[in-house]
Amino acid sequence: MCTKDDPPNEQKSPQVPSTGTLLVDTSRRDQVGEFRGAAGPYWSLRPVCGGKEWEAEPANVRAPSPMERLRAEITRCNARSEGRIL
Template sequence: MCAESNPPSDQQPPQVPSTGTLLVDAGHRDRVGEFRGVAGPYWSLRPVRGGAEWEAEPVNVRVASTMERLRAENARCNARSAGRIL
């Protein structure tokens, strides 16, 4: 009798999104960020309102919903009008 100790995972690795796609990082309290690229095993995300990029594990990231995208775009517009970002 032979048993596998590590059964194959049915979960496929997430597909790399295009640059600029708004994503939600569940590993960082559902923080919304813009996809910037791949850094080793991590994905680089930048806050929508500007600021330092952070690295997220792809398994914790999902595409932002319509409401989340709207909130992020609104936050970007507010930050721009207040002079906090260009």
Template sequence: MSEENTAAHRQEPPQVPSLGTLLVDTGHRNRVGEFRGVSGPYWSLRPVCGGTEWEAEPADVRVPEPMERLRAEIARCNARSAGRIL
């Protein structure tokens, strides 16, 4: 295999997002969470309505589709209005 072919198949690591960016973790049943930081080789995500953070493989994380983003934002607003999160 030539060097060009090897470089073409090598996947670059995803760029680290800004804190609070909504992301979908495909490795955890398309769970939506807020980016909280980097922990070794993993990214830390937190549920949008609060709760325990989890670690995700950066390769398994993607940007949410518009409907996923809307559902997450509505869930956060509902939790806030019910007093479950500040």
């Protein structure tokens, strides 16, 4: 039963994460990126080792698994140690 406060066909928008949060974009073959901000209906993500940002639909973004998070953090640490990113 629907109430006046809960329209039946309205989707709730996902909560915007904080800057720097690791996320997985399922529309880009599960690429992991850092959340950089919201741009209209899209979220801006950046590769963990720096590079060109891309826009993702929030419906195609999910939290990384523990293994995906670990890989991304190791990749970032290796890039820092090699001087590719600050």
